Amino acid sequence: MPYAHIPVGTTHSYPIAIGVDIYKHKIYVANFGDNTVSVINGTSNTKIGKDIPLGHLPVAIDIDPDKNTIYVANSLDNTVSIINGTSNTKIGKDIPVSQFENRGIGIDPYTNTIYVANVGHGVSVIDGKTNKVVAEVMFNTKPSNAGHIECDHVHAMHVLWHLS
Numbered sequence: 001m002p003y004a005h006i007p008v009g010t011t012h013s014y015p016i017a018i019g020v021d022i023y024k025h026k027i028y029v030a031n032f033g034d035n036t037v038s039v040i041n042g043t044s045n046t047k048i049g050k051d052i053p054l055g056h057l058p059v060a061i062d063i064d065p066d067k068n069t070i071y072v073a074n075s076l077d078n079t080v081s082i083i084n085g086t087s088n089t090k091i092g093k094d095i096p097v098s099q100f101e102n103r104g105i106g107i108d109p110y111t112n113t114i115y116v117a118n119v120g121h122g123v124s125v126i127d128g129k130t131n132k133v134v135a136e137v138m139f140n141t142k143p144s145n146a147g148h149i150e151c152d153h154v155h156a157m158h159v160l161w162h163l164s
Helices: none
Strands: 015-021 026-031 036-041 046-053 058-064 069-074 079-084 089-096 102-108 113-118 122-127 132-138 145-151 157-162
Touching (some): 026 069, 036 058, 046 089, 069 102, 089 132
Parallel strands (some): 102 145
Antiparallel strands (some): 026 036, 079 089, 122 132, 145 157
């Protein structure tokens, strides 16, 4: 199958992360430089609508396919933006999560819990029902770059850190 070039964001948007909804055939692209997310139809390889404005410097995306909800970690203002996957619109105000820069995000759709990796700190835990931070998990290490978060079928959170 030939590849497709699909323009997203603006000239200097710097696409940095993607989230793929394999059930709805949508691809969400975080545009770091212009604080937006672009939505792509994965079946036709065409951009859907206008870019969705978010918090400052979106760096990570994860999708709750059951709720058709997309969560985006914004690194400059230390927030999480929520997108309605049906309407492709931002839901409410951004959720403040930490005083440290956000770098990774992961969702456990079974418990409706969102985990946000914060540089130099640990992980912020968000209750997906209330969209409020319910815990901060601290680590003994001082990671310089929080990376990827995965949630598995036994509700275990796996955080990949790059230590300096």
